[in-house]
Amino acid sequence: MVFKEQTFHGLEPEMEVEVANRARIEAAVANALAIAGGIDASDVEVTMENDQVVLSGTVGTVGEIERASAVAKAVEGVQSVHNRILLGGSLAEGSP
Secondary structure, three states: OOOOOOOOOOOOOOOHHHHHHHHHHHHHHHHHHHHOOOOOOOOEEEEEEOOEEEEEEEEOOHHHHHHHHHHHHOOOOOOEEEEEEEEOOHHHHOOO
């Protein structure tokens, strides 16, 4: 089998190192939320969009929403946090 040298037309594909770094940050934030006091993060999802950590899901109180942001911002490697967490039941109240 003959392999030819890789050539790229336009932008190079995303490097595996960048993907691994995003996954590491997501895992670190999720772990920090899981062990942080004052928050039940069992229904919180952590993802990365570009270089921003995105928190989504539901918690029981406004204080937990604020605490989740503070915990996520304290994790090494996090540049910014977008908090989309809702109060538990917020979605159910609007449905018929």
